Amino acid sequence: MTNATLRDYQIADLAFYMANPKCLNLSDAGTGKTPSVCVMQWYLWSNHGIGTVWPQPKSLLKKNKKEILRFTDFKDEDVVIVDGTKEQVKKQLESGAKVFLMGFRRLTLCWRQLPKYVKAVHIDEMHMGYKSADSQNSLGLFAMFEPLRGGWFTHFLGMTGTLIDGKLSSAYPAIKVIEPRYYLSQENFFLYHGIQDHEGKIVAWKNHDKLAKIFGRHAIRRTFASVHGEQEVVHIPEMVDMAPLQRRYYDTFRDEAVLELEKFYLDGTLPGVAFTRARQLMEHPNNFPDLTEPGKFIDVLKGEPTEKEERLKIHLEEHWLNEKPLIIFTPLIPQQMRIAEILEQMKFRFGVINGDQSRKKRDQVDEDFIAGRIQIVLATEQTASFGYNWQFCGDREVDHEIFIALGFSDASFVQARQRAIRGKRKSPLRLTTLEYNDSLDQHICSIIYRKSVDANKVDPSRPVLQLSGYEADYKLAA
Numbered sequence: 028m029t030n031a032t033l034r035d036y037q038i039a040d041l042a043f044y045m046a047n048p049k050c051l052n053l054s055d056a057g058t059g060k061t062p063s064v065c066v067m068q069w070y071l072w073s074n075h076g077i078g079t080v081w082p083q084p085k086s087l088l089k090k091n092k093k094e095i096l097r098f099t100d101f102k103d104e105d106v107v108i109v110d111g112t113k114e115q116v117k118k119q120l121e122s123g124a125k126v127f128l129m130g131f132r133r134l135t136l137c138w139r140q141l142p143k144y145v146k147a148v149h150i151d152e153m154h155m156g157y158k159s160a161d162s163q164n165s166l167g168l169f170a171m172f173e174p175l176r177g178g179w180f181t182h183f184l185g186m187t188g189t190l191i192d193g194k195l196s197s198a199y200p201a202i203k204v205i206e207p208r209y210y211l212s213q214e215n216f217f218l219y220h221g222i223q224d225h226e227g228k229i230v231a232w233k234n235h236d237k238l239a240k241i242f243g244r245h246a247i248r249r250t251f252a253s254v255h256g257e258q259e260v261v262h263i264p265e266m267v268d269m270a271p272l273q274r275r276y277y278d279t280f281r282d283e284a285v286l287e288l289e290k291f292y293l294d295g296t297l298p299g300v301a302f303t304r305a306r307q308l309m310e311h312p313n314n315f316p317d318l319t320e321p322g323k324f325i326d327v328l329k330g331e332p333t334e335k336e337e338r339l340k341i342h343l344e345e346h347w348l349n350e351k352p353l354i355i356f357t358p359l360i361p362q363q364m365r366i367a368e369i370l371e372q373m374k375f376r377f378g379v380i381n382g383d384q385s386r387k388k389r390d391q392v393d394e395d396f397i398a399g400r401i402q403i404v405l406a407t408e409q410t411a412s413f414g415y416n417w418q419f420c421g422d423r424e425v426d427h428e429i430f431i432a433l434g435f436s437d438a439s440f441v442q443a444r445q446r447a448i449r450g451k452r453k454s455p456l457r458l459t460t461l462e463y464n465d466s467l468d469q470h471i472c473s474i475i476y477r478k479s480v481d482a483n484k485v486d487p488s489r490p491v492l493q494l495s496g497y498e499a500d501y502k503l504a505a
Contacts, residue, residue, distance in 0.1 A: 041067055065099055068147070069098075101125060149185075273328055343375070397420065399423070408436070479492040
């Protein structure tokens with residue numbers, strides 16, 4: 028028998044799922060979405076003989092299987108993780124299980140091989156796998172609910188606290204599954220919600236209120252504050268100047284669109300390439316890609332450290348003395364490699380998480396940090412922005428996260444912040460963001476700001492993120 032029970036609000040969530048065969052749970056990270064979904068899977072099977080397929084990021088598979096067994100009366104053989112070789116997958120799909128857990132891509136490839144009694148699709152961290160209506164994953168999901176395309180599924184439940192992930196259209200795949208008549212097509216969605224420039228490119232969004240009404244009808248949402256109370260989060264932007272040589276390189280490249288380095292030229296005439304090269308000069312000039320030998324790096328600053336690294340060392344000295352745990356985020360793996368070298372030099376016990384690592388290695392870092400065997404996690408936002416519970420390292424509460432550089436997603440920032448807010452906190456959480464003066468960092472902050480404003484217009488509980496600390500009167504344009 029199960030040894031865990033639902034809280035009152037989770038029972039209310041369960042009742043909502045029962046009353047709405049196709050719906051969403053858009054609650055914040057850390058509010059306990061998973062238990063009620065697990066019990067819903069038990070309800071569907073025990074009362075209606077309906078099995079469930081549960082696609083999700085692969086790093087959550089083992090955790091979510093444990094949650095199902097904890098909150099329901101399913102037996103171990105009733106809940107199968109679908110992964111491995113072609114022969115192993117075939118055996119798993121034919122095992123007679125009641126719940127099948129798998130990655131997003133796996134569902135796209137094998138949904139037609141699922142038993143016909145599997146009629147429910149529950150999707151964890153939906154924004155990670157179904158952002159665009161024309162992706163292979165989304166097209167497969169749509170087919171599952173269209174009888175003319177061979178689909179036979181009847182129940183849908185999407186789970187994510189950040190369905191609006193950078194653009195309003197990231198919500199369209201879920202809406203199409205729930206009720207396709209809201210928008211005849213993705214093009215219709217773009218016409219209704221998009222503001223286009225003279226070339227037809229969407230540059231902003233409108234009519235946010237319609238999405239708010241749709242979610243109010245088909246989704247349930249619990250804010251973290253409503254479940255655990257208000258948590259004190261203190262954001263401290265720290266402004267730093269570039270190193271002299273770094274500033275000279277950066278300004279020359281920005282002003283002249285070309286930079287002569289020792290082994291090659293940087294060409295800034297193409298906007299996308301120029302942005303990438305400028306950011307590499309900013310964030311990891313000591314690990315700058317060697318354009319003459321792909322896969323290798325050179326130090327364009329000739330041993331001179333960056334000021335972000337110097338500022339980070341000050342924080343690291345503090346954590347060395349007080350022995351408090353720390354989480355460091357950067358979206359750039361070459362910069363992560365550089366920080367790892369610093370941590371090694373300072374004799375820290377730490378673990379690294381990024382998309383280049385195996386799931387086994389990432390899981391080991393997660394276990395070591397929670398157990399207190401390591402003091403620091405060095406992670407990319409993209410990989411560590413969901414699933415991980417890092418509020419405590421051993422018996423010590425994490426009270427500091429440092430963002431060396433930011434990605435472009437407001438959703439990823441909020442999710443990364445929530446790694447250390449998984450329940451009621453005993454102490455405030457300090458968020459330090461490092462930002463270069465007069466640089467692309469302000470542009471990135473403005474992108475995050477605009478995305479967060481769009482999300483807030485749909486859901487007022489989503490925070491508006493004004494992360495830049497550049498000058499006292501600096502205003503981010505809406």
